[in-house]
Amino acid sequence: MSAALQVPALFAKLGRRIPPPLVSMHCVAALELARRFKWLLPPQELDGRSFAITVEDLGLRSCFAVRDGAFRPVWNGAPSDLELGAKLADLLSLMRAETDADTLFFQRRLRISGDTELGLIVKNWLDAAPRPTWLQRSGAASV
Template sequence: MSVSLNLNPPALLAKLGRRLPTPFVSLHFVAGLEVARRLKWLSPPPELDGRSFAITIEDLGLRSSFAVRDGAFRPAWNSAPSELELGAKLSDFLALMRAETDADTLFFQRRLRISGDTELGLIVKNWLDAAPRPAWLQRMSGQVQG
């Protein structure tokens, strides 16, 4: 007797991701942001200082909450709502990170979900659009597209 399993890896990852506590995910996500900041790949503008954010990678079921304090990224340990929440699939966040597409395009195609403080959302959008990308990220983008 043969048994066929139809496994959907993204669904399994999302199920696992939803079970991970947000502080655990946030700690790892913020560690990556801090490495990028210290390597001068990413520098939050002063307008973000003292503000709180959440990013959800919807297809993986992962949510990260963090804040910017004194120009550095810090995990948010409390359960207070974030001032700005962004949600999208991993591929859309990667396209945004590589500057293959912009936040407006993703938003109007309903591939980027934004909620919370509208003014803060515009500051973040303009910052992400204007942020220079490291050379290795641009090379990686060309390899993926080509």
């Protein structure tokens, strides 16, 4: 899928100009919506932990935390416990369960830094999370 979705470099330049709190607010709104529909319920081990996701080819970085089982934006710019970064196509492939995190990581298409134990918890959680039907690509295997 990566070869099919190439984002123009101009978008990355524009994306880096968008304030991270604005990006975080939108990302957290999507995560909260998924949580409320029970598509993505964070495990207890994530409570009180902070995360950053960077969409590298768009230049977008979102920072958030899990507090009391809910996703909340992080505004202060403090370092995150776990940082994930990948291109848009790879993140979409991961969300659709077309590719697993291990494959992306070992192909150097998923960058992970920070707390390695937390990274393993997040990986196992995302691998086990059911995908809503609309997110699954037609013909893709169900998780």
